[in-house]
Amino acid sequence: xxxxxxxxLHLFTERSETGEARADIAQIVESIIADLLTLNPLPxxxxxxGDLADGGSDEDYQLIRHLLAPLPMPILAVPGNxxxxxxxxxxxxxxxxxxxxxxxxxxxxxTHDVTLLGLDSVVEGEARGAxxxxxxxxxEKQLQHTQPVTFxxxxxxxxxxxxxxxxPYSLIDGRERFMEIISGSPKRILCGHIHQPLHTYWEGxxxxxxxxxxxxxxxxxxxxxxxxxxxxxxxxxxxxxxxDGSVIVHLRHVAQA
Numbered sequence: 001x002x003x004x005x006x007x008x009l010h011l012f013t014e015r016s017e018t019g020e021a022r023a024d025i026a027q028i029v030e031s032i033i034a035d036l037l038t039l040n041p042l043p044x045x046x047x048x049x050g051d052l053a054d055g056g057s058d059e060d061y062q063l064i065r066h067l068l069a070p071l072p073m074p075i076l077a078v079p080g081n082x083x084x085x086x087x088x089x090x091x092x093x094x095x096x097x098x099x100x101x102x103x104x105x106x107x108x109x110x111t112h113d114v115t116l117l118g119l120d121s122v123v124e125g126e127a128r129g130a131x132x133x134x135x136x137x138x139x140e141k142q143l144q145h146t147q148p149v150t151f152x153x154x155x156x157x158x159x160x161x162x163x164x165x166x167x168p169y170s171l172i173d174g175r176e177r178f179m180e181i182i183s184g185s186p187k188r189i190l191c192g193h194i195h196q197p198l199h200t201y202w203e204g205x206x207x208x209x210x211x212x213x214x215x216x217x218x219x220x221x222x223x224x225x226x227x228x229x230x231x232x233x234x235x236x237x238x239x240x241x242x243x244d245g246s247v248i249v250h251l252r253h254v255a256q257a
Contacts, residue, residue, distance in 0.1 A: 001114050001241035003151065004036055004043040004252075007192030008212035010054035010082065011064050017055045017082050020229060021214040025054075028213045028256060029067050032236065035254050037070060043238065045073055045097075045109060047116060049192035049210060050080025050155030052088065061091035068095065076107050078118040080155040080192060081127050085120070104135055107153075108142060114241055115146040119154040121171055129156025129193070131174030140181045148245050150187050157191040157209055159202040163219055165226050166194055179203055188239070188247060194219065196227075197235065199249070208249065210237055213256070 009029055010021040022028065036043060053060040068075060074097035079085055085105055093099055098107040098118070107118030119139060121129035131139075131154075143150070156171040158178055170193070171178070182205065189207040196219045198209040211234060218230035235251040242248065 001045075001111060001149075002039075002041065002043045003114070003116070003239040003241070004046045005049065005190050005208065005210045005237045005239060006032065006046060007049040007155075007210035008051040008080065008195055008214060009048070009064070010051055010212065010214035011060055011067070012054040013057065013059040013063055015055045015057070018215075021054045025214045026063060026067065028234075031256075032213060032254050033067060033070055035252065039238075039252075043073055044111065045116060046071060046075045047118075047151065047153045047190055048075065048077040049153050049190050050078050050122075051082045051192060051212075052077060052080070052092075053083050054214065056082060056084030056087055058087050058091055061087055065092055065095055074098070074109055076109050076116050076118050076153060078107070078153055078155055079105050079120055079122050081122055081129070083122070085122070085124075100138075104138075106135065106138055110147060113147050113243075114149045114151065116151045116153060117142050119152060121154045121156040123173075127169045129154070129169075129171040131171065131178055136174055136177050136181060139178070143181065143184070149241055149247065150185075151190055151239070152182065152187050153190045155192050157193060157207065158189065159200060159207055161194060161198065161219070162221065163223065163227065166219070169193070190239075197237075197251075206247070208237055211235065213254070
């Protein structure tokens with residue numbers, strides 16, 4: 001079982017909400033999709049941990065749908081703080097695997113040995129993340145029956161990165177209850193939002209943040225300075241789930257002009 005983890009594509013057609021996404025991001029994402037299709041074997045699932053769009057218009061999601069169209073495998077995607085739930089569901093809803101009905105965009109995919117749960121951690125109109133009682137109750141119910149390896153996909157990291165400028169915008173409300181709910185057995189948490197690859201163990205769980213092809217930040221361990229955008233090589237993680245339940249994480253590098 002091979003899972004490709006993408007995040008923070010920040011695609012836009014007319015308006016960049018952040019003002020930082022590179023103008024040629026559509027071409028860059030196209031090259032990432034092309035690279036995914038060269039893998040042999042192909043990934044079984046592509047997980048996208050939010051900020052697919054950088055403005056959230058219907059036109060943005062139509063572009064995203066077009067770029068994702070060549071991928072033959074299921075795609076699990078959760079919203080990020082720059083996405084718009086209504087437009088994302090309206091345009092991409094029937095392209096995304098396991099998407100559940102309801103106010104929040106939460107998802108579930110099961111294979112013979114892996115469960116992926118997508119959590120909507122968006123607070124509308126804010127950069128910080130949260131999991132309310134409704135979303136946490138859904139997670140608790142889903143975890144009653146899972147496969148041996150369980151991935152949790154959400155935009156906002158539930159752990160602290162150590163950078164005082166980013167941590168207030170991570171998963172804030174609901175973090176403690178989230179920690180309690182997942183404490184029964186080790187999970188694998190896939191996040192985005194920070195725009196710089198990061199891997200850690202948090203409360204006994206593996207957690208990985210994927211980088212962003214749109215713009216990445218120079219996060220220096222222990223630094224209290226404001227993160228600044230930098231030009232670094234882009235790579236996306238491939239989670240290779242082994243028959244014994246272990247997972248190997250490979251980094252797949254994609255050239256950017």
